[in-house]
């Protein structure tokens with residue numbers, strides 16, 4: 256279904272509710288520049304770091320698109336676990352996993368509270384930005400602690416620049432992208448308001464610093480387009 260969520264007047268903050276979940280795959284493809292490429296690169300590095308009988312967690316798995324892509328390419332036995340706290344998203348995730356006959360566990364859980372088992376790979380694409388900064392740092396520490404030695408954490412985020420002029424231009428560049436994807440100025444502005452204080456982006460440097468502070472030995476960018484980036488952090 257096509258995303259028209261912000262074409263009508265919206266008075267509430269952005270939420271991953273039934274209305275958003277119903278159009279979510281279309282929303283992401285049209286709202287995240289190079290979304291398909293970020294998925295491909297996530298899939299590649301997840302598979303590279305996954306051992307036989309290993310475990311992968313996807314935090315904020317939404318409709319399970321990322322885990323389904325990984326499942327398709329999997330040549331070893333592995334446990335794939337997707338966590339999300341939106342039941343509307345998880346319903347779609349379960350439907351997709353069943354339709355593709357994919358053995359993926361999807362759980363309704365708060366990624367901040369979840370009791371993680373040791374894993375080879377953690378993924379969290381466009382989700383940390385929705386976690387309040389103070390607890391975000393704690394979550395990344397929890398991820399680092401649950402990863403096995405040499406494990407990898409792959410995450411994607413909307414990013415800002417602390418250079419005011421450049422930051423303004425990055426946002427303008429992103430809005431041009433959204434217009435090219437068929438979103439109107441009205442839809443763009445409404446979504447911007449709805450996301451205010453809900454989506455809190457860090458800069459590229461702040462994301463890397465957060466990963467290093469959490470106990471990762473290395474963190475770098477795998478892919479970046481203007482204000483969207485995919486990172487890899489290695490334990």
Ligand SMILES: C[S@@+](CC[C@H](N)C(=O)[O-])C[C@H]1O[C@@H](n2cnc3c(N)ncnc32)[C@H](O)[C@@H]1O
Nearest residue numbers: 271315317339340341344364365366380381382
């Ligand atoms: C932008 S979407 C993620 C997109 C997805 N990773 C992908 O690449 O297709 C963010 C997801 O995080 C989930 N989420 C946000 N906060 C959460 C929390 N505290 N615990 C679990 N899930 C959360 C939302 O319900 C939403 O489905």
Ligand SMILES: O=C(O)C(=O)C[C@]1(C(=O)O)C=C[C@@H](O)C=C1
Nearest residue numbers: 282283286287381413446447450
């Ligand atoms: O910032 C925006 O306007 C966006 O649409 C970005 C973004 C994201 O980065 O996750 C925000 C919410 C939706 O889940 C999809 C895309």
